[in-house]
Amino acid sequence: MTTAPSPMFDTxxxxxxxxxxxxxxxxxxxxxxxxxGEKVKDxxxxxxxxxxxxxxxxxxxxxxxxILLTDRMDYVAAATNNLGYCETVEKLMEIEVPRRAxxxxxxxxxxxxxxxxxxxxxxxxxDIGAMTVFLYAFRERELILDLFEExxxxxxxxxxxxxxGLPLDIPTGWDEKVRAFxxxxxxxxxxxxxxLTNNRIWLExxxxxxxxxxxxxxxxxxxxxxxxxxxxxxxxxxxxxxAAYDEFDFxxxxxxxxxxxxxxxxxxxxxxQSIRIIRQALDxxxxxxxxxxxxxxxxxxxxxxxxxxxSPKGELGYFIVSDGRATNPYRFRVRPPSFCNLQGLxxxxxxxxxxDVVALIGTIDVVLGEVDR
Amino acid sequence: MIDTIVxxxxxIAVLVNGVLVAVTFTVLMERKVIAWAQxxxxxxxxxxxxxxQAIVDPIKLILKEDIxxxxxxxxxxxxxxxxxxxxxxxxxxxxxxxGDELFYVTDINVGLLFIIAVTSxxxxxxxxxxxxxxxxxxxxxxxxxxxQLISYEIAVTMTxxxxxxxxxxxxxxxxxxxxxEAGFWFFFVxxxxxxxxxxxGLAETNRAPFDMPEAEQELTGGFHTEYSGMRFSMFFxxxxxxxxxxxxxxxxxxxxGWLRPFPNVAALSFLDFIPSWVWFFGKMFGFLYLFIWIRAxxxxxxxxxxxxxxxxxxxxxxxxxxxxxxxxxxxx
Numbered sequence: 001m002t003t004a005p006s007p008m009f010d011t012x013x014x015x016x017x018x019x020x021x022x023x024x025x026x027x028x029x030x031x032x033x034x035x036x037g038e039k040v041k042d043x044x045x046x047x048x049x050x051x052x053x054x055x056x057x058x059x060x061x062x063x064x065x066x067i068l069l070t071d072r073m074d075y076v077a078a079a080t081n082n083l084g085y086c087e088t089v090e091k092l093m094e095i096e097v098p099r100r101a102x103x104x105x106x107x108x109x110x111x112x113x114x115x116x117x118x119x120x121x122x123x124x125x126x127d128i129g130a131m132t133v134f135l136y137a138f139r140e141r142e143l144i145l146d147l148f149e150e151x152x153x154x155x156x157x158x159x160x161x162x163x164x165g166l167p168l169d170i171p172t173g174w175d176e177k178v179r180a181f182x183x184x185x186x187x188x189x190x191x192x193x194x195x196l197t198n199n200r201i202w203l204e205x206x207x208x209x210x211x212x213x214x215x216x217x218x219x220x221x222x223x224x225x226x227x228x229x230x231x232x233x234x235x236x237x238x239x240x241x242x243a244a245y246d247e248f249d250f251x252x253x254x255x256x257x258x259x260x261x262x263x264x265x266x267x268x269x270x271x272x273q274s275i276r277i278i279r280q281a282l283d284x285x286x287x288x289x290x291x292x293x294x295x296x297x298x299x300x301x302x303x304x305x306x307x308x309x310x311s312p313k314g315e316l317g318y319f320i321v322s323d324g325r326a327t328n329p330y331r332f333r334v335r336p337p338s339f340c341n342l343q344g345l346x347x348x349x350x351x352x353x354x355x356d357v358v359a360l361i362g363t364i365d366v367v368l369g370e371v372d373r
Numbered sequence: 374m375i376d377t378i379v380x381x382x383x384x385i386a387v388l389v390n391g392v393l394v395a396v397t398f399t400v401l402m403e404r405k406v407i408a409w410a411q412x413x414x415x416x417x418x419x420x421x422x423x424x425x426q427a428i429v430d431p432i433k434l435i436l437k438e439d440i441x442x443x444x445x446x447x448x449x450x451x452x453x454x455x456x457x458x459x460x461x462x463x464x465x466x467x468x469x470x471x472g473d474e475l476f477y478v479t480d481i482n483v484g485l486l487f488i489i490a491v492t493s494x495x496x497x498x499x500x501x502x503x504x505x506x507x508x509x510x511x512x513x514x515x516x517x518x519x520x521q522l523i524s525y526e527i528a529v530t531m532t533x534x535x536x537x538x539x540x541x542x543x544x545x546x547x548x549x550x551x552x553x554e555a556g557f558w559f560f561f562v563x564x565x566x567x568x569x570x571x572x573x574g575l576a577e578t579n580r581a582p583f584d585m586p587e588a589e590q591e592l593t594g595g596f597h598t599e600y601s602g603m604r605f606s607m608f609f610x611x612x613x614x615x616x617x618x619x620x621x622x623x624x625x626x627x628x629x630g631w632l633r634p635f636p637n638v639a640a641l642s643f644l645d646f647i648p649s650w651v652w653f654f655g656k657m658f659g660f661l662y663l664f665i666w667i668r669a670x671x672x673x674x675x676x677x678x679x680x681x682x683x684x685x686x687x688x689x690x691x692x693x694x695x696x697x698x699x700x701x702x703x704x705x
Contacts, residue, residue, distance in 0.1 A: 014509065014513075016509050016510070016513075038513070038517075038676060038677075125672065128672040128673060129581060129582065129584070129671070129672040129673025130670075130671065130672035130673075131407075131411070131668075131669070132407075132410055132411050132669050132670065135411035135412065135413060136411065136412070139412060195670065196672070199671065199672065201582055201671055201672045201673070201674055202672050204674070204675070204678050205672060205673075205674075205675055205678075353675060353676065353677065354513070355673075355675045355676055356675070
């Protein structure tokens with residue numbers, strides 16, 4: 001007698017389409033989840049919904065116009081994108097950047113890191129159901145946006161740097177405001193921690209969730225906090241210092257278990273380290289010009305270069321080829337940290353529950369504008 | 374005739390309307406309290422300090438288009454919100470809001486059992502909503518909801534047994550009177566039961582941190598994803614009405630209902646000028662505030678963790694509490 005499964009008790013995978021319009025996929029990320037009950041058996045990560053062709057577009061813009069396009073990649077950390085691009089072109093053209101400009105760039109980049117982490121913390125906590133942290137984090141992010149607005153007039157897409165330096169020196173009194181902000185922020189981080197770090201529910205929701213070993217993390221090409229969460233010491237600011245990072249004293253927090261909770265702790269510690277860097281930069285802010293000697297027409301000689309910086313999300317690299325004849329790059333390629341970290345989502349998610357999926361999207365901290373470019 | 378039909382009907386009319394109005398203001402209160410907790414202002418535009426928002430919200434919901442998805446089971450889809458809201462309103466019939474006969478609709482000798490039985494019907498509303506929507510997210514959410522509600526129902530009911538043992542009656546009014554005779558609120562003799570009922574009550578009303586069935590971040594709204602307009606707002610009303618029910622039940626069982634603190638201590642009799650219903654609503658307000666406060670503070674449990682908490686922690690403690698209560702009762 002054959003034992004054909006009864007049609008009444010047939011079991012089937014439940015395929016659920018999470019996104020692109022879903023409240024917790026942080027933009028237009030689409031996940032096709034194959035579920036067994038509530039357990040995720042497999043997931044297809046679909047992206048490309050905000051692809052604007054920034055790389056190709058850049059190959060038809062002149063070198064200064066591209067800065068404006070880089071704003072639109074990781075739109076919650078525009079200044080960092082500007083910094084990475086400008087430094088790459090400077091490296092290609094061997095332009096010397098004045099020390100004051102490098103200091104101010106560092107301050108801007110670290111402010112941007114705090115702002116980006118605020119957004120991450122808020123949305124991550126919100127995904128796990130802690131709604132108050134979301135508004136607390138946005139309250140502080142607002143202060144940073146005000147500082148940026150005062151510096152360059154924009155609140156989201158700053159266009160705040162130029163090849164060779166900065167378009168503007170800082171306004172009078174701005175450094176004092178940044179200092180005041182550092183004091184505020186230092187007082188607020190414990191406030192977030194009070195709500196989450198030792199909260200039993202938070203611990204149960206994050207500890208042991210999405211564990212990734214150091215070998216796997218390296219193998220997947222993860223970078224930034226997800227890599228450091230697995231106890232891999234890799235921070236471009238330390239390994240290949242850029243801007244003025246070699247002149248400051250700061251620590252790179254590392255995780256031990258490589259789970260969601262470790263990644264959370266790392267980013268919270270990065271708040272403190274960023275404040276520390278900003279303070280040192282303000283204390284030692286040198287006098288002088290903010291713009292180096294740059295030819296009126298940017299026209300690098302033929303050659304190619306790769307330069308990476310540590311964006312809030314990880315290693316942001318630019319690969320640029322110049323043919324030496326045109327005033328635009330021959331080839332423009334970005335190594336986006338969000339995209340590389342998104343590679344890690346599938347192995348992280350498989351075997352967990354639906355409720356963990358949103359926590360894991362949060363923990364790798366992707367910005368879809370950067371994933372798709 | 375007047376005593377048996379007209380007055381009860383009048384009371385019911387006042388009660389149902391009162392509860393519905395109270396619900397809209399509870400929503401406003403939740404928005405305001407959470408806003409303050411999050412250093413925001415909350416609704417400020419309609420009326421002074423946004424007070425009229427409580428009236429404008431329902432009007433907006435009534436005026437919204439009411440959509441039934443093409444593939445939905447129409448009858449069940451319509452029935453589900455009604456099944457959720459009606460039980461939440463019915464249980465108020467046995468809640469004594471004050472010491473006088475004027476303040477309750479009826480006093481039945483199995484009042485507590487009636488509350489447990491009727492609130493359980495509300496689960497059907499949620500299951501049907503998920504099933505009838507014919508959509509995956511609501512289905513997942515309603516499965517979660519039914520599992521959650523049933524397991525916490527057990528924990529809460531078990532806990533209530535120990536309160537019944539202490540009071541020696543199932544009548545809601547009898548329970549308050551027992552506390553008057555004893556001279557203290559039952560919170561002081563049944564603190565464990567109080568905590569269990571509070572946790573179970575949060576879970577049963579789908580409030581944070583147990584709001585999985587409507588986990589908007591994962592399941593995009595949960596079992597009422599496909600609902601709109603008035604039918605959506607009926608679920609909404611039901612949730613808040615259940616919140617009021619749980620607060621009222623906790624007040625009656627553990628916090629002396631309409632009684633002042635230590636009702637037999639003569640030194641506190643200067644508090645007697647406060648009417649009994651003020652005590653009751655004051656305590657209820659306190660619990661509503663607590664529920665909202667919890668929502669503003671805590672993240673959400675995961676579904677399996679929630680079930681583990683219910684079955685492995687709350688139910689054993691509840692059973693232990695019954696045993697201890699029974700032993701103490703026999704020995705004394």
